[in-house]
Amino acid sequence: MATLNPPLAAPGSGVGRSVLRRLGESSALPILAVVAVLILVWYAGAVLLNWQTEGDRLVSAGAPYTGLDHVLATWSAKRPVLPAPHQIAVELWTSIATVRPTSPRSLLFHAWVTLSSTLVGFAIGTGLGILLAVGIVHSRVLDKSLMPWIIASQTVPILAVAPMVIVVLGNLQITGLLPKAVISTYLSFFPVTVGMLKGLRSPDVMHLDLMHTYSASRAQILGKLRLPAALPFLFASMKVAIAAALVGAIVAELPTGAVAGLGARLLAGSYYGQTAMIWAALVAASVMAGLLVWIVGRAEQIVLRRTGGRA
């Protein structure tokens, strides 16, 4: 035991320890641990899933090989069933850093194509969601007549709706960004409608009675009470909506044989058996989703702090 202790007590180890402690306190350590485990599992998965095909290839090559050769081969296959993490990293690097961002071979180019229709669809969807919620709050008729349709719209699988929308709009000579944005809108208006409805109805009775004693108009109650009270709900639902808008844009790129966008990239990857390309596109999509949600969260912080939030 005593022989194990000296390295820990050696001069200079205090620095390493304090770094570790800081990692533990900042909750970075558990996150890193999970990432490490995931990467290990991934490498193991790559061995399992690529074992057969790489074995066949090695056999047909004829040269003698060891078990280690076989394992290493599963991590560097040309057309792996599951590419190893470093292969995806290489694919990301080459498709982002080694080509111009405007080139169709650049992942950034495709990400931008998807991002642009995501943002357009999200903006329209948020606007539409707010309008619907405002209408529904003020009219029983709209509540009764629209709500069932709004809910029904979300029970239809988006994969079934997307091709029809694109074909119909294509017939009307509407192509490119807009049909994809329509799908994003379709997915993103719903959480905003539901969240805003909840938010517009959130003021308590006292706050409403107060407006009543001032004999405030409906527009004044909306502008001075309901909308500000709904802001936290709006931001929460916008976080859901922007992620949904991104999914909508990618899904819209799948059935149309789109040549650009992350969806097109997924499709191309599966046509040519380029699994690394698929995974790179997926990584790009999730990084983008994370960034978009983060941006909405930042906007939320700024707006709510300016309107009396304690944060």
Add this chain to the structure above:
Amino acid sequence: MSALAPSPVISASALNLIFQTGDAPVQALKDIDLTVSRGEFVSFIGPSGCGKTTLLRVIADLETPTSGTISVNGMTPDEARRARAYGYVFQAAALYPWRTIEKNVALPLEVMDYPRAQQRERVAAFLDLVGLSGFGRKYPWQLSGGMQQRASIARALAFDPDLLLMDEPFGALDEIVRDHLNAELLKLWAKTKKTVIFVTHSIPEAVFLSTRIVVMSPRPGRIHEIIDCDLGPDRPLEIRETPEFLAIAHRVREGLRAGHSYE
């Protein structure tokens, strides 16, 4: 009525209010007759369920009576509300959390389209009146409960309403703050000459503040007794130990007990 008699601000007769609830109708108010003159400070006191808040809400046009008549300044409560006769102070301060204190006080002025300059003037004047000058830029959560309620009183007074309706405004505050605000409220009443209707379940509070005390009893909510409270305009907090004060408090307590006994 002679020209010298104070004109009634509120006159209610044979008011009834029945709430239709799920199982059985509930008579919230029964045969209420009440006249309040200009400049009076009238308290409604009674146990919970006696309809004191409901009566206040009927006056403010927040509830509609099932039968009977009520007029405010010779108008219906609805017309009076449209004429902006009511400054209402709730049990909680009910400040809008996304507005600063000065913006909260300016809220009724914005709703009523006061010009900007006048808004600023009034906000400053009424914040000063309730002793909150210098706190205008704070948000409600940065203030204590007592200060929040003072801000809500400033908000109620900012548009110079005829009537100040207060629904247990100090009920949620501790005794020391409550005493302080009671004294402040009396000063405010003397300065502004408003007619005040004040709902409370505290006997000393009612006696200390009021010119008349309406004792109510529950199920159905009705007026048991109206007690004059003629302690004069000058009431230091020490008045609560005088025999006159205690005599009135005793009458109120007796009234509350009697109102309770024949359920």
